[in-house]
Amino acid sequence: MILHHFQTSLCSDNAFTAALPLIANEDYLLLSSDALYGLLNPTVQSKLVGYAVYVLAQDCEALGLTEKLSDYTALDYAGFVQLTLKSDKVITW
Numbered sequence: 001m002i003l004h005h006f007q008t009s010l011c012s013d014n015a016f017t018a019a020l021p022l023i024a025n026e027d028y029l030l031l032s033s034d035a036l037y038g039l040l041n042p043t044v045q046s047k048l049v050g051y052a053v054y055v056l057a058q059d060c061e062a063l064g065l066t067e068k069l070s071d072y073t074a075l076d077y078a079g080f081v082q083l084t085l086k087s088d089k090v091i092t093w
Contacts, residue, residue, distance in 0.1 A: 002027045003087035010038025015093035020047060028083055030075070032056035036065055039072065056080060 004023055010016040010031075016038065023029065029051050031039060036059055038044045057074035060066045066074070075083065084090050 001087050003030060003083055003090045004028065005030045005032070005090060005092045006035035006038075007031075007033040007092065009034045010044050011041055013093075016044075019091075019093050023051065025050060028052045028054065028087060030054045030056065030080065030083060031072075032059045036060060036063055036069065039069055040065075054079075054083065 002024070004019055004027060006016060006019075006029065008015060016035075029048065031053065032055070036055060039048075039053075039055070053072050054075050055069050055072045057066070057076050057079075060069055060074060
């Protein structure tokens with residue numbers, strides 16, 4: 001299993017588009033920082049159906065997105081570390 005950590009905009013940066021074909025169903029996706037705004041886009045949401053998608057709770061709070069992203073599993077920093085330990089490797093996009 002791989003943890004794919006997205007930090008940059010999913011809509012304006014091509015990393016998300018490049019990463020999608022490389023993400024396996026059993027992989028994890030963690031979104032933080034500007035990547036969180038992408039989860040407000042219905043097109044992005046539809047591309048993430050079926051994947052284990054997590055959001056960094058502190059970033060959601062800082063950006064005022066906690067309520068809007070409540071459908072996703074929020075992790076604190078300790079949860080982020082636990083997810084990295086469960087993964088064979090981490091790729092930051």
